[in-house]
Amino acid sequence: MWNTRNRLNGNCLSFVFVAIWVAVSFFLIGCSGKSPSITIEAPTLAAAPAGGSTAPPPTSTSPCASYLDGTDTRITGTESNGNCIYGTDFVSENKPLTTDVTIKDFSGVHIFQATLQVGIDRTSGEIPEGPTLTIEAGATLAWTSAADYLLITRGSRLNALGTQAAPITLTAYEDAVSNTAAPFATQLWGGVVINGKGITNKCDDEQRSSHTCHIQSEGKPSHYGGSNNQDSSGTLRYVVIKYPGFEVAPGDELNGLTLNAVGGATVVENVQVYSAYDDGVEFFGGAVDVSNFIALYVRDDSIDYADGWVGSISNALVIHAEGDGNRCIEGDNQGSSHGARPLTNPRVSNLTCITSGGSGGTHGDSEGILLRRGVSSQLANSIVYDGYGRNMLNTNGNECLELDDSATRANAQTGAMTIKSTAIVCREATKDSLPNGDSVAQWVLNNGSGSYPNNTDNLIWTMSDDADLAVVGGSKGYFTLPSFTDVNGVSVTVPSTNGVPIGAVSESNDWTADWSVCLEPRAENVCGLWFL
Numbered sequence: 208m209w210n211t212r213n214r215l216n217g218n219c220l221s222f223v224f225v226a227i228w229v230a231v232s233f234f235l236i237g238c239s240g241k242s243p244s245i246t247i248e249a250p251t252l253a254a255a256p257a258g259g260s261t262a263p264p265p266t267s268t269s270p271c272a273s274y275l276d277g278t279d280t281r282i283t284g285t286e287s288n289g290n291c292i293y294g295t296d297f298v299s300e301n302k303p304l305t306t307d308v309t310i311k312d313f314s315g316v317h318i319f320q321a322t323l324q325v326g327i328d329r330t331s332g333e334i335p336e337g338p339t340l341t342i343e344a345g346a347t348l349a350w351t352s353a354a355d356y357l358l359i360t361r362g363s364r365l366n367a368l369g370t371q372a373a374p375i376t377l378t379a380y381e382d383a384v385s386n387t388a389a390p391f392a393t394q395l396w397g398g399v400v401i402n403g404k405g406i407t408n409k410c411d412d413e414q415r416s417s418h419t420c421h422i423q424s425e426g427k428p429s430h431y432g433g434s435n436n437q438d439s440s441g442t443l444r445y446v447v448i449k450y451p452g453f454e455v456a457p458g459d460e461l462n463g464l465t466l467n468a469v470g471g472a473t474v475v476e477n478v479q480v481y482s483a484y485d486d487g488v489e490f491f492g493g494a495v496d497v498s499n500f501i502a503l504y505v506r507d508d509s510i511d512y513a514d515g516w517v518g519s520i521s522n523a524l525v526i527h528a529e530g531d532g533n534r535c536i537e538g539d540n541q542g543s544s545h546g547a548r549p550l551t552n553p554r555v556s557n558l559t560c561i562t563s564g565g566s567g568g569t570h571g572d573s574e575g576i577l578l579r580r581g582v583s584s585q586l587a588n589s590i591v592y593d594g595y596g597r598n599m600l601n602t603n604g605n606e607c608l609e610l611d612d613s614a615t616r617a618n619a620q621t622g623a624m625t626i627k628s629t630a631i632v633c634r635e636a637t638k639d640s641l642p643n644g645d646s647v648a649q650w651v652l653n654n655g656s657g658s659y660p661n662n663t664d665n666l667i668w669t670m671s672d673d674a675d676l677a678v679v680g681g682s683k684g685y686f687t688l689p690s691f692t693d694v695n696g697v698s699v700t701v702p703s704t705n706g707v708p709i710g711a712v713s714e715s716n717d718w719t720a721d722w723s724v725c726l727e728p729r730a731e732n733v734c735g736l737w738f739l
Contacts (some may be wrong), residue, residue, distance in 0.1 A: 270313035274306050290315040290384065293323075300324050300427055303360070307338050312345035312373065316383045319348065322355040322397070326363030328429045330421040334404055337363030339441065345373035349383040349396075353453040356397025356461055358429060359440060361404050369445030371477070374722040378449040388450060390734040391504060391528065393484035398451030398461040400426055401440050403469035404433030407492030408515035408540070408547040422491075424467050426455045431467035436494040436517070438470030445477045445722050452484025452506070462486040463505070469495040471518060479723050480505060482734075484569070486537075487525075490516040490553070497521075499718050502535075503725055504528040504734075506569040509560075512553055513539040513582075519554035524685060524711040524719065526561045529600055529737040531568040535560035535575050535591065538582040545581030545614040552582075552623075558589035559685055559711035561738075564596035564604035564634070575607030575633065578624070581614035586626040588702075588709040590678055590687065593633045595738040604634030608647060616641045619650050625661040626651055628702040628709055630678050636669040664702045668693070679710065683726060684739045686714045 271284030271291035284291040291313075298304050299321035308325075310317055326337030337360060342348070350356065357377065359365045369375035379395030382388040388395060402424055410420035415434035422432045448463045455461055463480030464487070466473075471494035479501035480487040487502035490512040500523045502509035509525040509532070525535040536555065541547040562573040575591040578584055596602040608631055610616050618624040620641040629651075631637065637647035641657065648669075649655030653662045668676050678701055680688050687710035690700045702709050712719055719726055728739035 270311050270315065272308050272310045272317070274304070274308050277305075284317070290318050292318045293320065295321045298323055300358070303327055304338050304340065307341070309341040310343065310346050310348065312343040317346060317348045318380060318384065319350050319355065320352065322358055322427065323348075324358045324360065325365065326360035328360050328402075329362075330430055333418045334361045334433065337361070339364040339366055342367040342369075342375050344368055344370045344375065344445070347376040347378070347383050349378050349380045351380045353379070353394055353396055354455050356426065356451075356455060357399045358426070359401040360429060361402045361431060361433070364439065364441035365401065365443065366441045367443045367446050369477075369722070371445060371722045374445040374447050374477075376447050376449065378447075382450055391482055392450050393482055393506060394453040394460070395450040397426065397453050397455045398463050398465065398483070399448060400424060400429070400461065400465045400467065401469055401473075402429055402431035402467045403440050403473070403493050403495070404431075404438040405436045405468035405470040405493035405495075406434060406515055406549060407432045407468045408544075408549055408551070409492070422468070425459050425465060426461050432492070433468065436470050437472050439472035440469050440495075442474040443476070443478055444474065447479045447481065447722070447724055448483075449481045449724070450483075451480070460485040462489045462511070463502075464488045465491070466493060466495055467491045468493040471495055477718070477722065479503065481724055483507075486511040490518065492516055494518045497523075500524070501719060501723055501726070502526070504532070506531050506533065508534045508537040508570075510536045510555075511538075513551055513580075514541055515547070515549045516551050516553050517549060519556070520558075521554075521556045522711050522718065523555070523558045525559065526685065526736065527563045527573045529563050529596070530565060532563065532573045533568060533570040534577050535562065536577065538576075538578045538584055540581035540583075540614070542580055545612065547581075550581070550583055552584065554585045554587070556587045556589065557709065557711050558586075558591075559679060559687070560589070560591045560607075561679065561685060562591070562593045562596060562605070562607070562633075563600060564593035564602035565600065566603075566605070572605045573602075574605045574609070575631070577609045577611060578615050579611035581612065581618070583615075583618045583624045585624070587628055588704050588707075589629045590710040591629075591631045591633060592679055594677060595684075597634060599738055606635045606638040607631050607633035608636065608651070609638040610641075610647050611639065613642065619647075619659075620645075620657060622659065622661060625659075626665060627662055628664040628704050630666040630668075630701060630709065632666075632668045632676055632678050634669060636667045666699070666702065681714050683712075683717070683719075684736055685726075686712055686717070
């Protein structure tokens with residue numbers, strides 16, 4: 208309006224000037240009797256821009272994510288009460304994201320009213336590359352319905368790029384928005400499911416080569432599997448997953464983090480699962496490595512693996528609740544075929560497993576490590592401890608290392624499974640025997656009739672008063688201690704590897720600091736650690 212008015216004013220001034228000049232000229236003609244040469248030029252007018260304004264469209268200041276759909280229509284979240292809300296018109300299992308989307312960090316919460324599905328679930332032909340969902344450091348995502356979750360389909364990627372100072376939080380509406388979540392609630396939403404193109408022993412070589420390996424995932428129908436154990440499903444770094452585990456399909460509760468045939472090029476590090484109904488993290492085949500993992504107050508298995516997983520998990524801190532929690536580790540090869548290949552055979556190192564030693568939890572007793580159904584594993588530099596429970600809760604303790612079924616025990620006897628530099632400090636430290644008659648304890652300590660040369664530098668304490676033999680402690684209660692005094696007053700040095708303490712966390716290397724939740728005394732935080 209301002210420019211138009213100025214332009215009109217300029218035209219009027221030019222017209223007035225021309226009129227004055229003509230009048231003066233005629234006056235001169237009348238006075239001199241001569242006709243002067245007069246040139247009249249039309250005033251120059253600015254050309255109107257074709258098709259409207261050439262100015263670029265204003266830059267959106269909305270913190271809500273958006274994308275262009277197949278008709279070039281921009282689909283965006285809606286700002287409301289300082290949050291961003293995404294309805295089924297933005298994303299759902301019936302309207303998955305098919306283009307890259309970035310979720311920004313801002314002062315509010317990104318609220319999803321349906322399953323956040325990234326990519327299309329395909330079950331024919333070679334799986335193409337899909338879109339990438341990027342989540343910026345510090346962002347919080349929450350789901351309003353317990354039946355919804357975050358699903359990354361095969362070929363798609365999740366880049367959740369948190370930092371120690373600004374972790375990403377994936378949680379429920381009741382936790383992040385309405386603040387009505389009880390401190391130990393579960394099943395407030397589904398969880399995170401990532402489907403990869405890696406190898407699962409539920410498919411054979413012919414299915415892999417012909418692109419017909421399509422294994423249905425837990426949760427709402429989606430599929431995983433392929434032939435590429437070096438596939439990438441993205442990056443998860445400094446991510447906290449809270450209150451997951453809802454039964455999103457009949458008889459099918461989701462885990463905090465489900466990694467289905469996820470390939471080894473995927474990065475998963477510094478991830479915490481807090482207060483989950485089902486497992487903390489579960490691996491179904493693939494070769495993904497996980498480091499710096501925390502499972503706090505998980506009601507079922509904190510770490511569960513099966514179906515040919517050959518990756519690794521290192522620096523894993525597992526703490527059971529005082530009245531709930533099943534196993535720190537449950538490892539299987541395959542339930543219906545104990546000899547399926549490739550064999551489930553991960554590397555598990557620097558685990559700290561603190562059980563309550565109690566009975567009657569949601570999914571069973573609080574136990575340490577159960578290896579069964581033909582699985583193999585390479586265990587090292589770890590601690591399994593039930594002393595807090597028996598010393599503070601008067602629990603009786605349960606088995607801390609159990610080898611179940613003949614195929615698993617045969618793997619131990621032949622050396623296909625090993626354990627080294629590990630301390631098992633539990634009232635019932637081990638259970639079961641090998642085919643040759645050696646007990647699991649003899650296998651661990653390499654002092655039976657058989658020879659197990661790869662099992663070195665292990666400690667077992669099974670005495671009823673070993674509750675005072677604290678191999679963990681320090682200011683946070685879960686730091687590995689360099690030594691302890693046994694019941695006979697003898698100082699025992701806790702094993703280390705190349706000077707690095709066993710267990711997940713030490714006072715000198717506290718990677719849990721500043722980003723994790725509830726790893727503090729309960730006197731300071733109602734969700735905190737019961738043994739501090």
